[in-house]
Structures are given as structure tokens and as C-alpha cells.
Amino acid sequence: MSKLLEVKDLRVSFKTYSGEVQAVRGIDFDLKKGETLAIVGESGSGKSVTTKAITKLLPEPQGYIKTGEILFEGQDITKYSNKQMQKLRGRDISTVFQDPMTSLNPTMKVGKQIAEGLIKHRKMSKAQAREKTIELLELVGIPQAEKRLNQFPHQFSGGMRQRAVVAIALACNPKILIADEPTTALDVTIQAQILELMKDIQREMDSAIIFITHDLGVVANVADRVAVMYAGKIVEVGTADDIFYNPKHPYTWGLLGSMPTLDSDEEELFAIPGSPPDMLNPPEGDAFAPRNRFALEIDTQMEPPMFQVSDTHYAATWLLHEYAPKIEPPESVQRRMQGFASMDDGKDGEA
Amino acid sequence: MNHMWKFSVRRMLIIIPQLLLLSLLVFLMAQAMPGDALTGQINPDLDPQEMQEQREELGLNDPWHIKYADWITSAVRGDLGQSFQFKMPASELIWNRMVNSFWLGVATLIITYLLAIPLGITSGRFNDSLLDSSITGYTYIGFATPIFIFALVMLWIFGYQLGWFPTSGSVAPGSDPGTFEYIVSKINHLLLPAISLGLITTVNTVQYLRSEIIDTKQKDFIITARAKGASESRVYNRHIFRNSLLPIAAFFGFEITGLIGGTVFVERIFGYPGMGDLFIQSVLLRDYTVVTSVVLLFGLASILGALISDIILSLVDPRIRIK
Ligand SMILES: Nc1ncnc2c1ncn2[C@@H]1O[C@H](COP(=O)(O)OP(=O)(O)O)[C@@H](O)[C@H]1O
Numbered sequence A: 001m002s003k004l005l006e007v008k009d010l011r012v013s014f015k016t017y018s019g020e021v022q023a024v025r026g027i028d029f030d031l032k033k034g035e036t037l038a039i040v041g042e043s044g045s046g047k048s049v050t051t052k053a054i055t056k057l058l059p060e061p062q063g064y065i066k067t068g069e070i071l072f073e074g075q076d077i078t079k080y081s082n083k084q085m086q087k088l089r090g091r092d093i094s095t096v097f098q099d100p101m102t103s104l105n106p107t108m109k110v111g112k113q114i115a116e117g118l119i120k121h122r123k124m125s126k127a128q129a130r131e132k133t134i135e136l137l138e139l140v141g142i143p144q145a146e147k148r149l150n151q152f153p154h155q156f157s158g159g160m161r162q163r164a165v166v167a168i169a170l171a172c173n174p175k176i177l178i179a180d181e182p183t184t185a186l187d188v189t190i191q192a193q194i195l196e197l198m199k200d201i202q203r204e205m206d207s208a209i210i211f212i213t214h215d216l217g218v219v220a221n222v223a224d225r226v227a228v229m230y231a232g233k234i235v236e237v238g239t240a241d242d243i244f245y246n247p248k249h250p251y252t253w254g255l256l257g258s259m260p261t262l263d264s265d266e267e268e269l270f271a272i273p274g275s276p277p278d279m280l281n282p283p284e285g286d287a288f289a290p291r292n293r294f295a296l297e298i299d300t301q302m303e304p305p306m307f308q309v310s311d312t313h314y315a316a317t318w319l320l321h322e323y324a325p326k327i328e329p330p331e332s333v334q335r336r337m338q339g340f341a342s343m344d345d346g347k348d349g350e351a
Numbered sequence B: 001m002n003h004m005w006k007f008s009v010r011r012m013l014i015i016i017p018q019l020l021l022l023s024l025l026v027f028l029m030a031q032a033m034p035g036d037a038l039t040g041q042i043n044p045d046l047d048p049q050e051m052q053e054q055r056e057e058l059g060l061n062d063p064w065h066i067k068y069a070d071w072i073t074s075a076v077r078g079d080l081g082q083s084f085q086f087k088m089p090a091s092e093l094i095w096n097r098m099v100n101s102f103w104l105g106v107a108t109l110i111i112t113y114l115l116a117i118p119l120g121i122t123s124g125r126f127n128d129s130l131l132d133s134s135i136t137g138y139t140y141i142g143f144a145t146p147i148f149i150f151a152l153v154m155l156w157i158f159g160y161q162l163g164w165f166p167t168s169g170s171v172a173p174g175s176d177p178g179t180f181e182y183i184v185s186k187i188n189h190l191l192l193p194a195i196s197l198g199l200i201t202t203v204n205t206v207q208y209l210r211s212e213i214i215d216t217k218q219k220d221f222i223i224t225a226r227a228k229g230a231s232e233s234r235v236y237n238r239h240i241f242r243n244s245l246l247p248i249a250a251f252f253g254f255e256i257t258g259l260i261g262g263t264v265f266v267e268r269i270f271g272y273p274g275m276g277d278l279f280i281q282s283v284l285l286r287d288y289t290v291v292t293s294v295v296l297l298f299g300l301a302s303i304l305g306a307l308i309s310d311i312i313l314s315l316v317d318p319r320i321r322i323k
């Protein structure tokens, strides 16, 4: 499969009164056609900033791309002008944001908000755009589309609003759909519906999806590949199987361990102690070391490089160095890994 | 649309208790003032005995609620009582003044918004630029300048020194109502007081609009608009300005209330025969029926102002309509 998007050594910073906040500190990843890549990490790890950098929607003037390349179909869009980006946004790369309560214009009819992109990118007439909008509303599962078209966002429930936001994002069949925690602000049942919707749509439209979340549980159902982010860096990346059955980074263990499971009681939760570092002064060495109970001497001095685990699987931890002691993931994490494996077997069996 | 009508009707019902309260307050104020409807009229040589009889006959010794009912019914019919000083019905005295004040108010509002909208939008869109700093600087000066001092300075410069505008009155004496010259003269008399007042009152709206725009710029739905590929001009014109102008529209009615205070000074300084001028004049002359009537009308204007604000807001903001 060809690479649709390639991000190379991307660094994003914010100028603030107290200094430079290094939100993203050199990340590399790529996205293939039709693939779903999940980016996972605690809040503040730089996931949203990464996606905003890709569409160049960083808050101006404080946020800026410091270095790096973002190749979309081989073209480096960090060099694009604002006009060029406007052509790309909504047409080739669309975004669904986290909070459907605030991401729609309160004084514009929902139909009009969906039609905006169609009129801009596809040069549709108002009538054509209306037809297509009805189609889109039906596609995202909003009943009575003709009536809903003329309503304002406040007449929609949270779940319906997020469906409308998805419709906006899908309007022009984007090649990449970025979903930045699209279900975090919703009820659990509605979360599942929206996830289902996104999977259906992907099947239908063959868009690639970058799915941002802080919840590994959500990822298991949707992602082909997973990138785990910590303190502005990708610390582990691999296929969903790599990450769930064979995680190598202690941070990934932490994320897996802190996932509630159906039969887990309190003690079993392997929560990550402490809190993420201050990105004004990122620590030397491995940024995760202070919270890592398996940290080695070297972690405080030198940043670990990306070690290759397999063709698809990489992790940035000194534990993978040939001289490092062999450490197995904690018991509770191992049990979860096995849980995922058996869940998957079950699925395969059904199919 | 249907919702909007429901809202408007409901909103209009609210003014009933407001009007009741206003009239009661004004009535109590009138009662507290010395003298009554007869004091100014009656021949001083009249025998006190006879005066008592006349009072009785006119109902001036009735209990307060009957007097209130009488007063309010005649006020509704347009009878506001007699002016002690001018020996004529207060309503007649007030009518011309009211028309003058109305036009002064309209002119001031036009100038206020003509200045506020472009200045506020520029300032908000290009915030922290040099342009923004200059506009904000102007608003600070506007906030700090008392309107009566500013009006005097304007009058002195443009009225007396440069002679560009007339220095008092509302129309050149001797011009015939209805003619073109008459209208031009009216506008000419209006302009300097309206500009003086507008230049000061506009700073509120400029500041308000500026902060609304800066606030709206950072809203999530603006990022959504950009993420769709909307051009900058579309983002501003269709998404930011509309949402920032809503609260400004709501402010409109209060602007009217604010104007009342301003016109009192400005009309006095420019010798412009409006309600504010009449108010000060009748306070100085202790012409109590006129004072009460003017206060009543000012109160009425404020209530209507708030009503207009809310109806405008419901027209432009879909979220209000539904409730
Ligand atoms: N406008 C901003 N100004 C300064 N710092 C910011 C700004 N936006 C984000 N950051 C910083 O960037 C880091 C990453 O934020 P973000 O990408 O939003 O995290 P998340 O992974 O939760 O999406 C955080 O440390 C945050 O403080």
C-alpha cells in the first residue's frame, strides 16, 4: 500500500510568557491508504497538537511547527500557503473534534454547516448541496434528514451533533479523516454508536483514519496500527496485535494495566504513578523514567532510540537494548494481554 | 418563525408589570413633591375655603389608589396635567420636545453604530496590532472623558470658532416646516450634538464588540469552519461576526436607556429643545407636573428599549427563540 501521509521529525512548540512549550518533540509516523492509525496517550501528551499541525490549524500566533516534514501524497504541506491549505482542508483531510457541543456554529443551520464544504470544494449549487446534505445526514444515521437540515445545533442531542460533525467531515470524501477523541464527550452507549458509524463509513468510503484517544479500550476495536505517545514523542508503534499482545514499552504496559476489565478488582489495576512532565522543561533522558518502576540507570541520562522489535513493531525503551535485563510485563498486564488474545480468537472463530 | 411569535408575545406580556411598577413609582414621586395640580393655576387671591372646595371637587383629597387610577387613566389618554410655569398642558409642551429628542437619539445611534461596527471589527480581528492599539486608545480616552466637558469643547471648536454648525436651537427660525431648507436646517442643528454624544457613547460598543470578536475567534466551531477549508473572509463574515454581533444587538435597547442620560447634558449644552433640556429646565423652575411626565416618558423609553433588545436578539439568535 502506498503512503498517503508521512510525518518526519515533526516538532511543534508554543511561545508562551514562561517560555517555549515543546508540545511535540520529534515524531515520525506514516499512514497508508484506507488504514486506521490510532494515536494513544494520556491527556497532554501532544495528540491534539499533532493533528492540528497536520492541518495547520495550530492556534496563531503562539503555536508553530518548529521543524519537520509533513508529506501528503508526497508533497510537503508544511511549506503550503494558507490558500493551498484551504483547498486541502475539508477536501483531502477532515477533522472530527472532541466536543460536539462546541464544535458546531450555534447560529447556523446544521444543513448549511454541512453544505459549506460541498459548495467550496465541489462547486455545487445550493440545490445540489442540499440533496447531498440529505444524503450525508442519512449516511450518518440522522433520521428525518429533510427536517433536521433546517434545525440549529441546539435542537440536536449530543450524539446527533457528533453525527452531524461526522457528516461535515465526510462531505467531500476525504482521503484522511482525523478523529480527535470523537467519543470522549459522549455517553458510553452513544460512544459505541459513533465508533460503529466510523467503521461503517470507512468501509464504504475507504478513507484513512487517524483516531486519537486516551482510551486503549476504544482502540482495540477500530485500529489497524497503534502509536503510543508520551510527552510529545511516540514511544511505541506497531500493529494493533503488536501493541495488545506484545507491548514492549513500560508506558504501554501502564496504559494497558490501567484499563478496567470486566473481571478486574481494584488491586489489579496497574495505574501509572505520578504525572506527565512539564513540557516547558522536558527532562533529560527518557521523559517517562521518573514514573517508570522499571527505569534503568541510563534512562536518566540518555534518551532511548527506537528499537526495532519486528517489521511492524518499534519501541523507544532501553529495556530492549541487548545489555538490558530481561523484564516481563507485570502480572496484571500479562493477564490483559492474554484476554485480548482470547477475545480475538473468539472473533476469528465466529467469522 | 412560530417560536419567534410565541417568544415575542410572551416577552411583551412582561412589560405589563414593568409599566405598572414604573407608573406607581412615578406616581409616588409626584405625590411626594410639594404642591398639586391646583397650586400653579389658582388665583393667589382666592379664599382658602374656596380652594378646599375646589380640591374636593377635583378629587385631590381622595385616597391614593383612586388618585392613582385617575392619574393613570388620564395619562393614558394623553393628559399629563398642567405646567405651572407655561400655563399649558404638559403633554403639549412635551410633544415637540419629544420629537426633537427622538431625532437626536436616532442620529446619535446611527453615528454610534457607524463608528462602533467598523472600529470594533477591525480592533477585534487584528487584535494586538498597532491599529488595534490606536482604537483601544481612543476608547480609553472616550471612557475617561465626561460627556458635558467634551460637548462644551465640541461646541466651542465647531460651533463658535469654526462656525460650521449652529450653536443652539433645533431649526433656523423662520424656515417653513416641510420645505427642503427646513429639513436641512433640522439636520444641521442635530449633527453637532449627535456627533459629540455618538463619539463618546460609541466607545462602549467598540470595546464590547472587540472583546466579543476576540472571544468568538477562539471558539471550537471556528476551528471546525477552518477545518472545512473555509477561507479567512468566510470564517470572519459568516462565522465570527454574526456570533459576535448578537450580543451587540441585544445591547441596542440598553443603548437607548444610556442615551437618555447623555441627551440631558448634551441638549442643555447645545440649547437643543428636547426632553432632556426640558427636564433640567422644569427641575430648575420647580415645574413638577412636567418633571413627573418627563420621568414617566424616560421610564417608558427604557422599558421599550429592553423590549426591542430582546426581540432583536430573538430574531437573530435561534437559541433564544425556543425557550
Ligand atoms: N495554545 C497552547 N499554548 C501553550 N501550550 C499548549 C497550547 N495547546 C496545547 N499546549 C500544550 O501542548 C501539550 C499537548 O497538548 P495536547 O496536544 O492538547 O494534548 P492531548 O494529547 O491531550 O491532545 C500540553 O502540554 C499543552 O499544555
Ligand SMILES: [Mg+2]
Residues within 6 Å of the ligand: A047, A048, A049, A180, A181
Ligand atoms: Mg486532545
